[in-house]
Amino acid sequence: MDPMNEMEKLVAELNNYSYHYYTLDEPLVDDKEYDALYDRLLQLEQESGVVLPDSPTQRVGGELLKGFLPHRHLAPLWSLDKAQNLEKLSSWHTRARKLINDYNTKNPDTPLPEPTYAVELKFDGLTLNLTYENGRLVQAATRGNGVVGEGILEQIKTIRSIPLSIPFKDGKIEVQGEGIMNLSVLAAYNETASDKDKLKNARNAAAGALRNLDPKVTAKRRLSAYFYNIGYMDGIRFDTQQDMMQFLRDNHFRVNPYVSYFENFDDVIAQLEDIQTRRSGLDYLIDGAVVKITDMRTREVLGYTDKFPRWAIAYKFEAEETSTILESVSWNVGRTGKITPLARVEAVELAGVTVQNCTLNNIGDIERKNLKHALGTRVYIRRSNDVIPEILGKVSEENDGEEIVYPENCPACGFPLEQRGAHLFCNNKLGCxxxxxxxxxxxxxxxxxxxxxxxxxxxxxxxxxxxxxxxxxxxxxxxxxxxxxxxxxxxxxxxxxxxxxxxxxRDLASFLYALGIPNTGKTTTRMLAEHYRDLDKIMNATAEELVELPDVGMIVAESIVEFFADPFMRASIEKMLELGVQPQVPEAPVVVVSDSYFTNKTVVLTGTLHTMTRDDAAARLEELGAKVTGSVSKKTDIVIAGEKAGSKLTKARDLGIEVIEDEEQLRQLLELE
Missing domain, CATH: 1.10.150.20 (5' to 3' exonuclease, C-terminal subdomain)
Structure with a gap:
């Protein structure tokens, strides 16, 4: 047989075996037979110097990449509105039904059908967007800001359940899904990994692998992926969600089996309750379920808000809670001398990970949660958003445990501790x-x-x-x-x-940040540097002066004054200056020649930007005459919200402040395009 023909035959055969093994869980051959065919293909590739685009030999991970390139999605990847309880879910359903009824009243000749619903699992991994052109996988990207993501094609090729080629050859499509690490795979990985290399949880393990510049690292994680949407279709349309899901199956994409369809909304609610009861038995992390209206024409009519489709919503499960035994409390010393209690609990599985350490915040937290006499007793713990779990309180209200003894002396250096408010502090700055x-x-x-x-x-x-x-x-x-x-x-x-x-x-703002002034971050130290443009003036500023500055309340003002009044800090700064440290004063503000969209506007940046850094965006805003601050208030004119914007975005919406979330629009307004 001609080598090229043999290679094409082997690639097709091996990909078919992989599809049955990784996607259908129905192996057709044993590992020995597969390996023999794979080795023959590898031999032919080495002899001919030719590698077919969808060859399974490309899945092992290529050379180290220099960086991720931005990829503009063919169609936006929308976020989903969230319902934290059944009341909010019902409100979404009522709004959708009203929009459908209003449309049918105005269009009696072409009414929309009665809504039916799909319920899917909401995976806790990393969103993927795959581009296929004439049947070939040509690009893969992260969600990014929904418009532009990061190209991760080489990383995606290492996921064996993702097809490198599909039967649909008649145009270009974008397929969306979630990259995950199965919990069983995580456990097996950690069994052989060193303590330093053990992975803490499945979601971060998957996200870290897919955004690792070394595809070989991605390959070692043995990731999987489930697909649930086609965001862009060239030359094909679907009538229902069921049709689209069948298209995905027919084209060898892995579709999660826990997808259900209902005509009655009460059945949707029952299904959500059933998913919650089965959640702990799944081999992957989920943080909720997604409810969608199945009819595609109805989706087109309902359309989108600025950010969300009106025809779908994510029902978020409450943060997982459980109970375990509080075994001990240790006390850690931080940079400022603050002593923080850390609880050690009896190991317990929670949200897909084994929990042994929990936060207690401070002695005030211990008192407030009635944990003073809780050692050896059962306590409730909660884990949310992959942060260290929190102890919520005792299961029993009785003082039936051993006492948590607060230290009188520093656990590191033995220096007597001082209590300030709810916290303990070690004041031995030079000996701890x-x-x-x-x-x-x-x-x-x-x-x-x-x-x-x-x-x-x-x-x-x-x-x-x-x-x-x-x-x-x-x-x-x-x-x-x-x-x-x-x-x-x-x-x-x-x-x-x-x-x-x-x-x-280094510049003055960096120097001030390096000093570690309590209650101040990079935004505040930068503002101080640009306002005063002189270290001595900052060190001698009064609280009354400081509180007049943007984002400086009395707590921050007093923290700054107390910090520079400390003889230890003054002596340390003087010593650095004598030894040649010369913090550079920022350049004078650029005079704005003509008005821009941001001239004389107070702007807050929040979240992650993908086409520029927040510092670059802030600098450009100031060049255009804006005043950049760190907190949202009634005085704020505009909030620029990147990916994972949190409470600042919520507050901006509550106050009716203008929000810019489209990064392409931002670049245009910044006069960068």
Whole structure:
């Protein structure tokens, strides 16, 4: 047989076997037979130098990529409105029925049918958008902002349940689904992984793998994917959701079996309750279910709001809760000297992961939740949004457990603790190792003084072996000090000293952020730098002056004043200045020659932007005459909301403030396009 013909035959045969194995769970051959055919194909490819586009040999992961390229979707990927309870779900249904009835009243000759419903699982993974052209997979992307995502084609090729070619050859389509890591696969992965490489949860494992620049890493995660929508169709239309799902099946896409169809909305509610009871038995994470009207013409009539389709809604399950035994409480020391309690609980499965540590926030939290006498007792815990679980309170109201003893002395250095409000603090700034290490690490971090090659390990070593006790001590280090340390050769010592030298001329905003002023972040320190343009003026500002500035309330103002009134901080800053640190004053504001859309507007940035950084966007806004602030208030004119915008976006909508969510529109208004 001609080698090319043999390769084409092998590719078709192997892809058919993969489809039956990974998508249908119906293997046709054993592993030995598959491997023999695969090895023969690999041999032919090596001998001929030709690799067919849909060859299964492309699934092992290619070379390391330099970066992700933006991909503009052929059709928008819409978000879904959310219902947190049955009342909100019923309100959505009532609105949809009213729109359908209104349309039918106005169009009696072409009425819409009675609505029927599809209920699908809402996967907790990473949204995928695959582009097929004439049957070939030509691109794959993340959701991004719904208009532009990141191209991840090489990563997607490693998922064996995703077809590299499909039977539909008559145009271009975009297929949407969710990339996931099965819980059983996560467990197997962690059994052989080192402690350092163990994966904490399935959702982050899937998202991290698909956004890893090394496709070989993606391949090792053994991801899967389910598909549920066609966002763009060239040359094909569907009458119902059922027709579209059948098209996906016919074209070898993996469709989740838990898709149900109902004519009665009461049955939809019953199905949602059933899914919640079966949730813990699934081999993947879900955080709810999606309800859709099935008729495609009805969808066209109902249309979309600015952000959501009116014909679908996500029913979000409540954060999963369970109970377990509170075994112990340890006390950790932070950068500012704050002592934070961390609870150790009896290991329990919650939302797809094994939980052993829970947050307790502070001693005020312990008192408020009646946990003072809770050691050894059963407590309720809740895990939401993949953050460390929270202890909600005791199962029993009785004081039937051992007492959580609050420390009187610092657990790290033994220094007497001071209580301020609900928190305990260690004031031993120069003698408490965790404080010193955290403070120096923060000072050297990228958003602060950006000292390259610096790490927590470096800070720990400098503290323990060279008695570096504060950031100012970094500028006293000598070559001979460093080169004698373990793991410090001449090159590493020279590189670190050069990085420290380079940091002396960082801008004033970065220097202020590096100092770690309580209750201030990058936005506030940048505003202080641009307003005062002088370190001495900032250090001597009064609370009355500061509170007049944007986003500075009395708590923040007093924090700034108290920080610079601290003799320790003053001495440290003076020492840095004497050693050559020269924070650079920002350039004078650019004079706006002509009005722009943002001239004299107060603007807040929130969420993640994908075509520029938030700092770049803020700088451009100020060039166009805007005032960029960090919090939303009645004085705010515009909120620019990127992906995963949270409470600021919600507050903006509540206050009726203009919101810009389309990144392409933003770039046009910023006069970048």
């Amino acid at each position: 190792e965790p404080q010193i290490v955290a403070r120096i690490t923060h000072f050297a971090s990228r958003d602060a003084m950006d000292i390259e090659t610096f790490s927590v390990k470096t800070a720990t070593q400098l503290q323990s072996e060279l008695q570096v006790r504060e950031p100012a001590d970094l500028y006293t280090l000598q070559f001979d000090d460093l080169v004698g340390l373990e793991r410090f050769g001449e090159r590493k010592a020279s590189n670190l000293l050069q990085a420290i030298e380079d940091s002396k001329t």
